[in-house]
Amino acid sequence: MTEPAAYLTATAEAYDAVADLYADLFRDSLGRLPLDRAMFAAFAESVQAAGAGRVAELGCGPGYVTAHLRDLGLDVFGVDLSPRMIELARAAYPDLRFEVGSMDALDLADGELGGILSWYSVIHTPPRELPPYFAEFRRVLAPGGILLLGFYEAEDGPVSEFDHKAAPAYRWPIDDLAELAREAGFTEIARMLREPLEGGRFRQGRLLLRRK
Template sequence: MTDVLHDTRAAYDSVAPLYAEKFSDILETLPLERAMLAAFAELVRAADAGPVADLGCGPGHQTAHLHSLGLSAFGIDLSPEMIALARQAQPHLRFDVGTMSALDLADASLGGILASYSVIHTPPPELPAVFGEFHRVLAPGGHLLLGFFAGPDPEPERFDHKVTAAYRWSPDSLMNLLRRAGFAEVARMLREPHENERQFQGGQLLVRKP
């Protein structure tokens, strides 16, 4: 395990209960994110290409939301403490400890991937390999919904996230990496930060594996 993975896991393990308490109902305050999730779910259901993995699922609140939208969804997270909380909160759903860079999933086995702000801690040189892994496990016609902090600069910008170091990306730069990994753009969304959020735009990229 790289130092970044080790540090990220340790950081999220240490804040897991507080994180779960703070973010378990966050979707209720994010109508645009809910709209993107609804569109993602509709596309995944129509393609009928397999289940959906919520990668970096944390305490499982978005996995549960995907389930409520009619998807066969399960969660994977680097943090064992987060997975323990997810299993406690959503005992009817599957949650596994794992890494996005080496998924224990068969080729073309998923109909969809949700990665909601879960690649923000990945060092930029390592992100193409993560997107390649996403492409490997998605079936043709499968969709990926990627959430991220957006910035204006073409180069990724490192910042001090409240949990551990993170990066924000311009949507175009991030989309270029996704295209190189074999994805086609379906839609994108940018929104301004809410009052209690860090003063960065929130971004969503919805892409498809042809």
């Protein structure tokens, strides 16, 4: 069995350490984020229109977004690197499936999914390591499947590392991330840029994509 990359181990350990605090802080956060809810609704409707199957939230944390997608009518499950995050998600939402795993090596068949949500989970991947993640997303998505990415945007470019509170993370110019997805076999459907909330530091990006 191949040993996980050092940054994956470090990220999992970092989120294990803050998992309980993270769950408490963000459990009810969607009520304050109408634009995010709008993107989730667009994602859900796009998956349902494609009729391509179940959905995975990759980097699901304590599971509150996974549960929101369930409430939008999706057949959804969650995957996260952090065992403690998965424990919290299972306890909070016992009716949903949650698994420990890595986005770059999913225990899924080719074309098994109709949709993937990666919400601020690719941000911890070093830029040179990100293309294989997009290749894995494409592998497990059925043709026409939908991918929604949430990330921090680098307004002035290029890709830049910043001091995320949990683990090292990266901001991406939205055009650069869209191009990386295009090279991996995705077509852009829509994009959004949201200014930081009060107390936030960075503009935030969303890309809604379709697997060719």
